[in-house]
Structures are given as C-alpha cells and as structure tokens.
Amino acid sequence: MTLSDTEAQARTLGGYDDASRLRQVHDRDWVLDRVTGEPGVLVDLGSGIGQLLEAALERFPSLRSAVGLERSAHRIAEATARLRPYGARVALHPADLTAPAPLPYRADVVTMTSVLHWLYPVEHRVLAWVRDHLAPGGSFLLTTYHPARDAHGLGGEDDLVRAALTGLGVPPEAVPELLDDRGVLPIATRTRPADELGELLAGFFTVEEWWEREAVVTVRDAAQYEHFHAATFGDYYASVLDPALHADFYRAVGRVAEERQRTLGRVSAMPVRLWRLTARTGGGA
Ligand SMILES: C[S@@+](CC[C@H](N)C(=O)[O-])C[C@H]1O[C@@H](n2cnc3c(N)ncnc32)[C@H](O)[C@@H]1O
Known part of the structure; x- marks a missing residue:
C-alpha cells in the first residue's frame, strides 16, 4: 500500500517545526520569559524537536547543560541536528515520561510545554521526578491546556x-x-480541568504563580x-x-x-495555563 x-x-x-507555529510554539517564549537569574542547568521534558532548548541556549549564555527528554526517536534525531552547533552544552535522552528513570542532574529550571496530557493518568510519576531533580531554589515551568x-x-x-x-x-x-x-x-x-490539576500539583509543589492565555488556532x-x-x-x-x-x-x-x-x-480556542512551581518537601507519592 x-x-x-x-x-x-x-x-x-x-x-512539527512548521505545524507547531499554529499553537504550541507560542508557549516557548511565554515560558522562557519567566526564567529568572542565570540558570546553569535546564531540563525540558517532552523536548520534541528541540525548539525550546535552542531558544534557551540563545537566551541564557549561563546554561552549561540544556537537557531534553523525549520518547520519539524521530524527534530526538531532528533535535540532535538542530542543536549540534551547541556541542557539549546539549544532552538529549530517550525517555518514557510515564516511567521516568533517575538522571544525574539537578536543574535550576525544568520546563514541560504541551506534554502533560499525554502522561494521563500517571502524571504523578513525572511530577515526583521533577520534584526530585530540581536544584534548591529551582523552578518548574509547566504549560497545560484546558479545553x-x-x-x-x-x-x-x-x-x-x-x-x-x-x-x-x-x-x-x-x-x-x-x-x-x-x-x-x-x-x-x-487534559484535566485546571482546578483538579492544581490539586494534583499541590501534592508535589508550591504553586508560586500561574498565568492564563487563550490559545486560538486559525x-x-x-x-x-x-x-x-x-x-x-x-x-x-x-x-x-x-x-x-x-x-x-x-x-x-x-x-x-x-x-x-x-x-x-478560527478553528479552536482554549485556555492554556502556565504554572510556576517550586519543590515542596515531604509530600507526594
Ligand atoms: C505536543 S508535543 C510538544 C513538544 C514541545 N514540548 C513543544 O512544546 O513544542 C508533545 C511531545 O511529548 C512527547 N511525548 C509524549 N508522550 C511522551 C512520553 N510518554 N514520554 C516522553 N515524551 C513523550 C511527544 O513525542 C512530543 O514530542
């Protein structure tokens, strides 16, 4: 056939490079605008074709390690080609985020954009992973869609x-x-309702702030x-x-x-939430 x-x-x-212009790529600068200070290690979960990592490497000369975890071998191959100019500052790991293995990183920033719904109903596993891999004072910047x-x-x-x-x-x-x-x-x-998700997140993190925008696709x-x-x-x-x-x-x-x-x-419109989370010690599964 x-x-x-x-x-x-x-x-x-x-x-995806072309297609993501319709919706997902707008999360990238929205998220990176919330990174404060001079991060040394940034981990992007569900890093796709490496667009967020590339933008982070350009914006933050302080980044020693820009790390991507991703399940799709095709996407890792595309990200590898995109990020080759950044040499040893980049590490891409094949990973299934529904059962994430420990890695030797403590991240100043962990990002995850347009991914969490794919991990339902076992999101708690990646949330525990993030909590355990944040450096002291580190932030988790997460975007979630709520149709x-x-x-x-x-x-x-x-x-x-x-x-x-x-x-x-x-x-x-x-x-x-x-x-x-x-x-x-x-x-x-x-994509759990925002309130339900907020309760889940509160088991692992302190919700420092959140922002919402309407993602309109035309x-x-x-x-x-x-x-x-x-x-x-x-x-x-x-x-x-x-x-x-x-x-x-x-x-x-x-x-x-x-x-x-x-x-x-328009084709569709739905709220997207950006959460800024910090590790809460002593909670979660
Ligand atoms: C909608 S794309 C978002 C990509 C990128 N974060 C962005 O914002 O453009 C979802 C990504 O999550 C990855 N993904 C989905 N399920 C996954 C899993 N269980 N483990 C690792 N990656 C996963 C997909 O392969 C895909 O690259």
Missing part, C-alpha cells in the same frame, strides 16, 4: 475528530464508544490543518479506523477545520 504524504507524516510525527469537555469527556481536538468521523459515515453519538472500544482516550479527558486552508493534526497527534485518532481509511480521515479533519475557520473565524 502506498502511504499518502499525511499518513507518512503521522507515522513519524514529521513536519471545555462534554458529558462524554470529549472537547478540543476530539470535537474536530468527531465531526470528521461523522463526515466519513460514523454517527456522532457512536464516536465516544468507538474511541473507547479502540482504547483512545479523548484529549479533553487527558488556518489558511484545509491542507494546513491536515498537516497540523498529523504532526501533533500522529495516528492517535486515525487508529480507530481501518488503515485504508486513514488518508480520507486526515483530509476530513482538514475540511472540518477549514469550515470552522470560514464560519467562526
């Missing part, structure tokens, strides 16, 4: 996916069960969103369908996004 460009892209989570959710726990990207599946003949009311049957947790379930056309979906979600949602239907599915997601852009002036 010949794969369409989007199918191939979804398999490797490729094209509204319906009674089935669907919202955000799940809504676009539901509309796309409907366009392919799946009745909308059958979508929650289809996702459930295939073991695909809705993203709006993975697109030029259907193709641009098709690529954004593939680069961001890979075949996470497409996997509920027979592989022969994947190319149609990605096209349908693109069409739904384009229609929303035409009628609403």
